[in-house]
Amino acid sequence: MTQQTLTSEADLIELLAPLTAGAAGAFGLTDDCAYLSPRPGYDLVLKTDPVRAGVHFFSDDPPDAIAWKALAVNMSDLAAKGAEPLAYLMAMSFPEPPTRAWAVKFIEGLRDAQRAFNCHLIGGDTDRSPGPLSISITAIGDVPAGTMVRRATARAGDAIFVSGTIGDSGLALRLHKEAREGRRTSQEQWKLSDEHVNHLIARYLRPQPRLELAALVRAHASASMDLSDGLIKDLERMCKASGVGADIRADAVPLSAAARAVLAVDPHALPTFLTAGDDYEILAAVPRASAASFEGKAAGTRTGMHRIGTFVDRKGVAATGTDGAVLRFDCSGWDHF
Amino acid sequence: MTQQTLTSEADLIELLAPLTAGAAGAFGLTDDCAYLSPRPGYDLVLKTDPVRAGVHFFSDDPPDAIAWKALAVNMSDLAAKGAEPLAYLMAMSFPEPPTRAWAVKFIEGLRDAQRAFNCHLIGGDTDRSPGPLSISITAIGDVPAGTMVRRATARAGDAIFVSGTIGDSGLALRLHKEAREGRRTSQEQWKLSDEHVNHLIARYLRPQPRLELAALVRAHASASMDLSDGLIKDLERMCKASGVGADIRADAVPLSAAARAVLAVDPHALPTFLTAGDDYEILAAVPRASAASFEGKAAGTRTGMHRIGTFVDRKGVAATGTDGAVLRFDCSGWDHF
Numbered sequence: 001m002t003q004q005t006l007t008s009e010a011d012l013i014e015l016l017a018p019l020t021a022g023a024a025g026a027f028g029l030t031d032d033c034a035y036l037s038p039r040p041g042y043d044l045v046l047k048t049d050p051v052r053a054g055v056h057f058f059s060d061d062p063p064d065a066i067a068w069k070a071l072a073v074n075m076s077d078l079a080a081k082g083a084e085p086l087a088y089l090m091a092m093s094f095p096e097p098p099t100r101a102w103a104v105k106f107i108e109g110l111r112d113a114q115r116a117f118n119c120h121l122i123g124g125d126t127d128r129s130p131g132p133l134s135i136s137i138t139a140i141g142d143v144p145a146g147t148m149v150r151r152a153t154a155r156a157g158d159a160i161f162v163s164g165t166i167g168d169s170g171l172a173l174r175l176h177k178e179a180r181e182g183r184r185t186s187q188e189q190w191k192l193s194d195e196h197v198n199h200l201i202a203r204y205l206r207p208q209p210r211l212e213l214a215a216l217v218r219a220h221a222s223a224s225m226d227l228s229d230g231l232i233k234d235l236e237r238m239c240k241a242s243g244v245g246a247d248i249r250a251d252a253v254p255l256s257a258a259a260r261a262v263l264a265v266d267p268h269a270l271p272t273f274l275t276a277g278d279d280y281e282i283l284a285a286v287p288r289a290s291a292a293s294f295e296g297k298a299a300g301t302r303t304g305m306h307r308i309g310t311f312v313d314r315k316g317v318a319a320t321g322t323d324g325a326v327l328r329f330d331c332s333g334w335d336h337f
Numbered sequence: 338m339t340q341q342t343l344t345s346e347a348d349l350i351e352l353l354a355p356l357t358a359g360a361a362g363a364f365g366l367t368d369d370c371a372y373l374s375p376r377p378g379y380d381l382v383l384k385t386d387p388v389r390a391g392v393h394f395f396s397d398d399p400p401d402a403i404a405w406k407a408l409a410v411n412m413s414d415l416a417a418k419g420a421e422p423l424a425y426l427m428a429m430s431f432p433e434p435p436t437r438a439w440a441v442k443f444i445e446g447l448r449d450a451q452r453a454f455n456c457h458l459i460g461g462d463t464d465r466s467p468g469p470l471s472i473s474i475t476a477i478g479d480v481p482a483g484t485m486v487r488r489a490t491a492r493a494g495d496a497i498f499v500s501g502t503i504g505d506s507g508l509a510l511r512l513h514k515e516a517r518e519g520r521r522t523s524q525e526q527w528k529l530s531d532e533h534v535n536h537l538i539a540r541y542l543r544p545q546p547r548l549e550l551a552a553l554v555r556a557h558a559s560a561s562m563d564l565s566d567g568l569i570k571d572l573e574r575m576c577k578a579s580g581v582g583a584d585i586r587a588d589a590v591p592l593s594a595a596a597r598a599v600l601a602v603d604p605h606a607l608p609t610f611l612t613a614g615d616d617y618e619i620l621a622a623v624p625r626a627s628a629a630s631f632e633g634k635a636a637g638t639r640t641g642m643h644r645i646g647t648f649v650d651r652k653g654v655a656a657t658g659t660d661g662a663v664l665r666f667d668c669s670g671w672d673h674f
Contacts, residue, residue, distance in 0.1 A: 025380070025485075027487065027488075027489065030488065030489055030578050031487055031488045031489065031562075031578075032384065032414050032417065032418065032488055032562045032563060033382050033383060033384045033414050033415065033418045033420070033485065034382070034383050034384075035380040035381060035382050035383070035480070035485045036380065036381045036383060037380050037381075037482060038375035038379075038380075038381060040377060042375075043362070043372040043373065043374050043375075044372060044373045044374075044375060044381070045370050045371070045372050046370060046371050046372070046373060046426060046459065046460060046475075046477075047369065047370045047371075047426075047460065048426045048427075048428045048460065048461055048462055048473070048475055049428075049462050050428045050430065050462060050464070050473065052430065052464070052466045054466070054467065055464065055465075055466055077369050077370050078370065080369065081369065081370045083370070089383060089384075089385045089475055090385075091385045091386075091387045091473050093387065093389065093471065095468075122383065123383060123384065123385065124385060125385055125386050125387060127387070127389070127392065128392075129389045129391070129392055129468065129469060129471070130391070130468055130469060131432075131466065131467055131468010131469055131471075132466060132467060132468055134430065134466070134468075134471065136385070136387065136428050136473040138383075138385055138426055138475040140383075143372070145374060148362075148370065148372045150364065150368055151364075151367065151368045151369055152364065152367055152368065225368075225369045226369060241367050241368075
């Protein structure tokens with residue numbers, strides 16, 4: 001029964017409809033459009049960041065993980081802007097109609113993610129098209145009017161903070177690829193425990209948007225963005241947009257226990273952590289005067305925010321290694337083209 | 338120079354940025370998210386309807402026409418809901434990086450469409466992915482709070498109206514396919530002038546969302562939706578959602594001069610007009626008492642609205658032909674699966 005293929009768009013819409021519960025303007029997906037009644041005195045914050053099989057996930061990844069990631073990567077942007085999630089629209093394109101079992105599992109993942117992020121599906125579209133499975137979510141959040149935290153407003157002298165840990169997903173991608181092929185080459189080379197491997201792969205499959213930091217970022221940061229294409233590349237982007245440069249200390253960049261284990265085996269791995277994509281952490285500029293207070297308050301959250309350097313009145317990003325030498329990068333991060 | 342391929346996402350973003358002029362919350366596409374300050378007392382109306390090469394257009398269609406259609410199909414939904422366009426986000430996926438010439442032309446088409454529909458690009462995303470060129474637009478409009486016109490609220494006794502003319506795009510698709518292969522088979526069979534053919538193909542390539550009817554629909558219609566998957570199928574959807582049925586007179590369905598010319602050669606073509614997709618006209622339910630007034634006011638717009646039947650207290654859609662016999666349809670319209 002559950003291996004049955006869904007034969008019409010209406011079948012899939014019927015399965016998706018419960019995800020709109022609580023969102024009056026979604027009409028249980030029975031209308032052509034959705035409406036949203038904004039809170040007076042708030043701005044809406046909007047983002048669209050599609051995910052596609054072969055780029056952001058593997059088509060045989062667990063459907064609930066695919067769903068989680070599709071929503072999480074958009075919520076990560078909202079968090080970095082200081083916004084609170086409200087709702088999302090989702091356009092899906094299938095190369096082949098999914099089985100009912102796949103769709104049910106996918107929707108379970110969306111439901112978990114919605115609950116975790118406190119938002120609802122309000123509309124969307126599904127169609128068939130050759131090419132990889134693609135999920136285009138448009139996320140909508142809000143902030144008190146005029147308070148969205150921008151990318152282009154970092155100032156020389158501001159402290160540079162990142163949340164969570166950096167570089168896990170880059171490691172995970174390699175481990176996950178090998179696991180799919182039944183190999184443990186890198187795990188053995190890096191002498192990683194199964195616990196380390198599971199931690200890293202969860203970081204890749206189920207990124208955790210840092211929504212618990214949104215209010216703090218809004219209150220303290222002069223600029224903020226989420227990290228999705230590699231720390232160095234995204235930091236370069238913030239610098240370029242803001243007309244400043246950055247000095248960071250590589251040994252201050254927060255690493256997971258698993259990443260530190262890799263580093264113990266391969267001391268040259270650090271640059272790859274700093275340029276790997278899919279971190280979904282927050283990069284924030286915080287004025288020097290409030291940096292300590294910000295760090296203290298952030299320490300009360302699950303991941304904290306870690307000071308890694310300072311914005312400077314100069315162009316470019318310079319990273320210094322543990323030995324004080326400037327690190328070189330073959331490539332600063334991921335370009336979508 | 339213009340045949341150069343765009344080698345980075347940044348190049349394309351730079352070309353797209355001028356489309357945000359006038360939209361403060363877009364930050365010229367230099368930020369990760371956009372913001373929108375809602376008008377007090379208004380609801381936002383949201384829609385996402387992606388278009389893909391091979392489904393909604395051909396990959397070698399003029400890039401400006403592809404851009405126009407990508408935006409127009411979403412604006413058509415807003416118009417049917419009685420909403421006024423505000424802004425849109427656009428996620429594009431390219432199988433290969435486009436040439437600069439293609440991108441420039443595409444953006445020209447978007448600029449024309451934005452001006453025609455009175456809205457701005459405020460954000461988006463571009464990436465590369467195998468599979469057809471895909472453009473996912475999320476359109477945002479607004480209506481005075483609580484006035485979005487729904488699909489599920491047609492009542493038995495309401496008059497059924499459609500805007501413009503029906504079935505043109507279905508004819509156009511056949512002519513356009515043949516023209517791309519250097520054939521004129523259907524044009525000759527149907528004895529169509531070049532003017533007819535050009536009119537029909539323009540209907541396929543450059544649909545005109547009926548935004549000039551939005552305020553009238555909002556003021557008079559008890560239910561409304563846009564026609565994209567075929568008149569009969571979409572009417573069935575409105576009936577099902579509203580718990581009513583519909584009687585329509587096929588000879589009251591408005592047809593273009595070109596479609597009438599086809600009908601003169603092939604009197605059996607009518608059902609195909611009523612089930613062909615891509616009309617992008619408005620289907621509205623209007624209470625009997627105000628139907629005449631609505632029709633009169635709509636007559637002052639470019640296309641008018643044409644009464645084709647009545648919603649009834651029964652299930653299903655019945656269409657009567659010119660001879661009074663009930664028309665049969667092999668298939669009521671387009672399913673996306």
